[in-house]
Amino acid sequence: MEIGVIHSLTADKPGSMFSAVRDFNFNVCQLGCWDLRMCTREVAAQVVKESQEAGVRICAVWAGVPGPAHWNFTEGPVTLGLVPEAYRVERIEALKRWADFAEWIGAPAIITHCGFIPENMTDRTYGEVVEAIREVAVYCESKQLGFWFETGQETPIVLLRTMERIGTANLGINLDPANLVLYGKGNPIDSLDVFGEYVRNVHVKDGFYPTNGNDLGLEVRAGEGKVDFPNFIAKLKQIGYDGELIIEREISGQEQQDDIRRTAVDLQAWLQA
Template identity: 75%
Template sequence: MDIGVIHLLNVKTEGNMFQVVSDYGLPVCQLCGWDRGSCTPEVAERVVKEAKEANVRICAVWAGVPGPAVWNFTEGPVTLGLVPEQYREERIAALKGWADFAVWIGAPAIITHCGFIPENMTDPEYPKVVEAIREVAEYCESKGIGFWFETGQETPIVLLRTIQRVGTSNLGINLDPANLILYGKGNPIDALDTIGSYVRNIHVKDGLYPTDGDRLGEEVRAGTGKVNFPAFITKLKEIGFTGEYIIEREISGEEQRKDILQTVSDLKLWYGA
């Protein structure tokens, strides 16, 4: 079982930028980048050097895109991912830049949220979203890396349908079980029946279902929300998942550090259960 953590790419970090990962006692991270200006060979060279010095393996690059991003039900559909047409061209270019960066640092894939992909396959916007995703996926494929969807704004069947329509050989899923709950999109254990064969990474995150039509559910420490982690991990084992368990706790400060350390301990128990 490979346990890691999401780690923000910050070129302003003094000293080794992966020291915090090492301080958790973890050998792997998912490197999250939002600043497109960091997609340079010089930054990549530093990343490779410091990751090696810290003995940290980068299992994927989580690729952020420019423009607004509002994580709710009201503004989310018009701001997130490749769905909003007014941001699409710039975001496709940004994702291609992150693909280049992933190649430079030796990461096997990029990951992103594609947005509120239309549920209705006859929506005239749906083929346009599929084509945008395909353009990025084909670019990644040409570079020898994967393009992985992070679950969140779409139901599992919409994600499966879209993967089938995009049709490239390098598609995968970064399954965030909490996001399925936070967005009210599905049960993560049942979702594995639909999309399990595409799962490459797991985000170890937990949450509560939404109780307001305009707001997402609340994110909470893993093991205290609606994700049944022992059952979820058991199902992952049953379908042959061998990828990384990447802890994500979307708070900051000392409480975040304590929760991550607690989750490392809990994961080992759940995995052995």
């Protein structure tokens, strides 16, 4: 398992797009972006050039979509992913554009949050959400790309059920263990018994369970929250996972950089245990 970091695509530092990744001494990243203005052949060509010069491999494109996004339990269900009908059409098209971008830069897959997928499979909207995701997945499949769900707003069994109903061969999971905790959706280690065979990428992030019904739990540095990383890594080994471990720390500034570096050291110890 190779250690890397999630990295934002920006155009404000031409010639040094991947300097932050190299500063951490990583050779791999997930490249994330929410700005569709960056989704051009010109930017893609620059990404290819600079990633090669920096010696950084892009293991996936984290695809953001237009419209509001509220990471909580009150507004999240009506703003996140492909679930809200009001934004669904434009977000399907946005994800297709990011699939084009992933193809242009040679990345193997796109990743996104699909939203609060209904737990009740008899809910009318459930079938509509499945069809919306399928449309994107089929488009990715036509380009020989994977479509990977980031865990978070749905329970493991809902995610498995949804993938089974979509039915394309290119589906996978970007397992963010902290999100299962932050949203109160499940235990990360136990989730591997449900959908372990579909895990294609892993975020290294940590946090605590929610303490009220409106807000997510608190995100913290890996190793300081409820994710049992030594046993989580051991379980990944047990199921044969050999993909990337992508560090994510949802703060900014020097503390973020320090936490990423410390997590990289801790990961080496957990991997060798």
